[in-house]
Structures are given as C-alpha cells and as structure tokens.
Amino acid sequence: MRKEFLHELIKSQVGSNATWSAYHYIKGDPYPLILQEAEKQTGVKCDIYWVENGVPSTFTLSAIQGYANRVVLWHSRHLELSFYLRKLFINGDPKEIIIELAERQCLIAIAELSLAKKNGDFAVKAFLKSINGQGIFNPHHDILLDSKLEPIDESYFVAWFYGLAHEIGHAVPLTDEIRNYPFLTDEAMNEALEDALLVFNYYPEHIKKEARNRLNSNKKKYFIEKDHIRSEVIADLTAINILYNSALRTIYQSSNKFDIITFVLEVIIMANLIVLLERCEKMAQYAAKPPVDEKKLDYVLMPIAYYIRIGKIYEYLEILLATFGTNTQKIQKKQMKAAEAVMEQLFDQYEPVIGAIDSGLSNAMKFTFNQQESYDDLFNQFSSDVKSKSGGYFRLQAKEFCRLADSYGIASKQLELLKKII
Ligand SMILES: [Zn+2]
Secondary structure, eight states, X not given: OOHHHHHHHHHHHHXXXXXXXSOOOOTTOSHHHHHHHHHHHHSXXXXXXXXXXXXXXXXXXXXXXXXXXXXXXXXXXXXXXXXXXHHHHHSOOOHHHHHHHHHHHHHHHHHHHHHHTTOHHHHHHHHHHHHTTOOSOOOSSOHHHHHHTSOSSHHHHHHHHHHHHHHHHTTSOOOHHHHTSTTTSHHHHHHHHHHHHHHTTTSOHHHHHHHHHHHTXXXXXXXXXXXXXXXXXXXXXXXXXXXHHHXXXXXXXXXXXXXXXXXXXXXXXXXXXXXXXXXXXXXXXXHHSOOOHHHHHHHHHHHHHHHHHHHHHHHHHHHHHHHTTOSOSSOOHHHHHHHHHHXXXXXXXXXXXXXXXXXXXXXXXXXXXXXXXXXXXXXXXHHHHHHSTTHHHHHHHHHHHHHHHHHTTXXXXXXXXXXXXX
C-alpha cells in the first residue's frame, strides 16, 4: 500500500490537527512485549499508530485492500480520559463528587466525539454542559506523562493497555468453538439476560420481551443480539489474556511477586471505563443521527447489553482467579468457591463507585436524549463563569475545544457564538 494513501485515510478519520506516529516508549516499557503477545493470541499483525490532538476513541481502520496488517489508531485522548476516570475509582471521593465528575467527563467525551461526527451545534451544547458551574478542577498537567513514570506493575499494564488490547482483540473471529464456551452458549447468554432483567426490573414487560427477542434474533445490528455481545466479550477476554501473559512474564522476570488480586481489580476498573467511553461514543452517534422506530429501542436496551458483557468479563476473571498458581485447567470446586468469594469481596468494595460513575453517565445520557436545556441558558451560565475568578480555566478549556472543532472543519452557528465569548 502506498504510504500517502494510508496517510490520507488516517487523516480523514482523526481531523487535520491530529498527529500520528509509532508509539514512542522508553526503555523497560512493556509495549513491545504486549504487541508480541497480541500477535501470539490473535495470529494477526497490527500496525499501531499513536494519535495526538484527536478525540477520545481508539479504533481499527476498516480492512484495507491489499494490506494484511490491521491498522489500529490508538488515541492519546482516549487514554487520557480513561486515566481521569480511573482516578474516580481510586481517589475515594464522596459519592456526590464522583457522580458530578463522571457526568462532566462523559459529557466532554460526548462533545468531542460529536465533533468527529461533524455535529457541531450539539457538540457545543454538550461541551457547555460539561464545564458550566464547575467548581472542582482537574489539575492542569499532563496526566499521561505522570502515569508513564509510575512503576511497571500489574496496574500499569492494565491501565495503559486495556483499551488498545481490546481493540486488537477484535482480530479474533467469532467461531462456533467460541460460541460453545460454557459461559457463552446460547443457554448461558439467555440466562445472563434473565439475570440482567432482574436488575433492570423497572423496564416495562413489553421492553423485556423485546430484549429476549432481539438477543435471539441473529441480527447483529442490535447491540443486545447475542453474537454482537459475544464479539465484544471475546475482544475483552483476548485483551485480558494479552495483558495477563505479558504482565506475568515481566513481573516474574524482575523476580517480583505477581499480584493476581491487583490485576483482577484493575481489569474490573478498566473494563468498566472502556465500556463507559464506548457508551459515550454511542451517545454521540445517537445525537448525530437520532434513530427512529425500532432502532430507538436499541438504545433503550443498550444498558442491558453492556451489563451482560461486563458480567461475562467477571465470570472469566473468576476462572482466572481459580486457576492462578495451578498448572491444571480443570478447576476444583473448592478453588472456584474461593475465587467467587474474592470476586464478591472486590465487587462489594467497588460497587458503590461503579454505581456512582454509572449515575453520572445516566445524567449525561439523559441530557443527550432529551436535549431540553436551551443554548441561551447554557451560554448565559458560561459567560458568567468566564467572568468569574476561575475564568481563565473556562476560557482555556473552551479554546482547546474550539481548536479541536476547527481541526474537523466544523462550521456551526453555536461554535461561532462560543468563539465570540472567549
Ligand atoms: Zn469493542
């Protein structure tokens, strides 16, 4: 393939201000090992491009004719937002603060992703909502640079590479063998749905019925269809295997003890965050092209689909815990019980945070679905924020946002208004 062709293709996806290059890593970084392991797990070679000044999304370019390698665009902004969100898990902030910050982070993700979809007016709306009246500020420094200096341990592997490994994991095709994994059979998928419907028991009966229909519809266009969920789960499990094998190897080589509990905990956090950012992407998609009729219901059922997916990841982590340290794949009942107990304990510990982050996301989703707040109100609030004592912060954020919008060649009335204020 001609280099210029690939260049044009990437540019069309990431905006004109974005830059991309091979990922630069310092000595000792596990990145090359992860790529090696990824190739072993998937049997596919990947070309990874590290994209800066883009939007929070990591994705694979659709198959390019005459080019066997998969081209994955790994956005620094995707990672950056996941690191901010990860802080919500580990900081131990009060619930109200977690909800507020999660909502703001989701809205900014939706706003930036809306720019990539050329939905300028709504992007401005979501941006204003994300920033208006903000009293708690993320310290303005380079969170990625800071994180690079962290020790290379279980957390480092998962926090840095889960999103990338998930994307690479999509190279694994969904086969009948996978469909017959004990926890992915048709029966297991339907059971998982029934469990989920108990949690989402406030959904009206006719919607629950439609969830069952769509899960078994064999129409992959539905988020909740079983093969659709399985494909995501397989990408997740492949990611876990890539990270587990490479972390295990690295940490053993440095003669440190591999801490399986920390590893599992980090996967729980990152899997939830990657799903969260994916849901923001779906929201941006919804806003750009509001679905009609049966497609609309797909968005209503989306939380159930994600709930099932996360549940499958947890099931796999239990197996990982149960087999850790043994050299047999056959799991003893006793080990499985012990693993379940550990998962339950971790879950109890983090469930309140996951719940709070979910509430923040729900608020951002409601804002996107309803779009009730007027531009006038949002702009009035923003104007007074700009005049406040923290005005510099608001102006700076808005300037960065406008720069991103320009890089996507957005022409929008609301964007012009925003530029006038700053
Ligand atoms: Zn995916």
